[in-house]
Amino acid sequence: MISLRTKMLSLAALPALLFGSVACTPLTEAGPSAGTGPGQSSAREAAAGSALEQLETLPVKGRAPKTGYDRDQFGPSWADVDHNGCDTRNDILARDLTAVIFKDGSKECVVASGTFADPYTGTTISFTRGNETSTAVQIDHIVALSDAWQKGAQQLSAEERRQLANDPLNLMAADGPANGAKSDSDAASWLPPNKAFRCEYVARQIAVKSRYQLWVTPPEHDAIAGVLSTCPDQPVADASPDAAAAVDIAPEVPESVVPESVPVYANCAAVKAAGAAPIRPGDAGWDPKFDGDGDGEGCTS
Structure with a gap:
């Protein structure tokens, strides 16, 4: 199987593609709540294979209690899920940054520096690893894990939750302050400041929720529909081969068979x-x- 490192490095130009060919008209000033209610018709009929069409396949119901949520429910943070020797944070940095330089002696694993075209803000960030600088670029769960927990992930197995937390489809490098402002919000309460990226952003959220059988709340559905009403032909987010199949999830090995x-x-x-x-x-x-x-x-x- 092709390694995560090989596939991710092939995506170094992803940010440029995002900005150069976003199939989305900028959102109007109506805001994220503008749109149609669950089950109502959009101004234009959803095109076959569109994110808008996929949205209508998601269950719509209320948010479950957050009781029992803990980050550990989704496995260790930035685990080396494909066993390539690199943790997920560095894998995503290597995928989303350009002009990447790896730290000496890290076996081309630890990203020391690079250039990041942030899709959330539309700005370019010069990334340099360090105690005072690493947080400038963070890795965002497009569907926040807390949000996922309250919308179906409680019913997933521990391995399925680990996949969700490490799935490249659900991960994106992001401007640190923008990621902090998002926190665990869904589309009803936060959207990227860069309006040109909002169509792609909500399409990714829909694809992740579809893949892991999660639901949306009525306000969230309406907010997403409002965004997609400006780009009804926005395609379903790419779930393969590079965006999702890149993670080679290995089954958990019982402790009794772990080599001593x-x-x-x-x-x-x-x-x-x-x-x-x-x-x-x-x-x-x-x-x-x-x-x-x-x-x-x-x-x-």
Whole structure:
């Protein structure tokens, strides 16, 4: 199978494509709530194969309680799901940035710098990894995990939730402040400031919710329909081959069959006690939690 690294690097020009060929007319000033109610007809009939048509296949019902939600319900943050030695954050940075330079000694895994054309704001960001700079570009879950939890993900298996959290279709590099402003909002309460990207954005949300059998609330449905009323021919978001099939999800291996030669460290104290510090992506026993400052090396202090 083609590795995630090979497929993602082939998408380095994705931001340019997003800005150069967005099949969407800018949203009017009516705002995200403008549109039609669930089951009502749009001004133009939804085209076959369009995101608007796919929207009408999603169940519409109320938000479930957030009770029991925890980020850990979706697996470890930025896990190396395809076992290529690189965590998901670096994989997405490598996919969405251009002019990427990798950190020396990281086996072309840790993104040290690059140029990012942010689709959320329409601005260009020069990314440099560091304690004070890494947060300028963050990785957004297009369908926020908390939102997913309240709209069906509670019924998914742990493995399905892990796939949802690491699916490239649901992940996009984004301007840090814009991502912070979004938080766990759905389309009824937040849309990208860059109106030219809104059609693509909600199409991705629809595709993710369709793939994982999640629902939308009535206000969310109306907000999405309002966006798509300006671009009724917006195609269904690409769920293959690069956007979604790029993740090669391996089944969870029961602890009883994990080879004893593979170290598992509970914390940095255990890493240091084993003489494995500093630990880096690709090293045996690596876990993204060891790299608290995002510099590509763990347990250095």
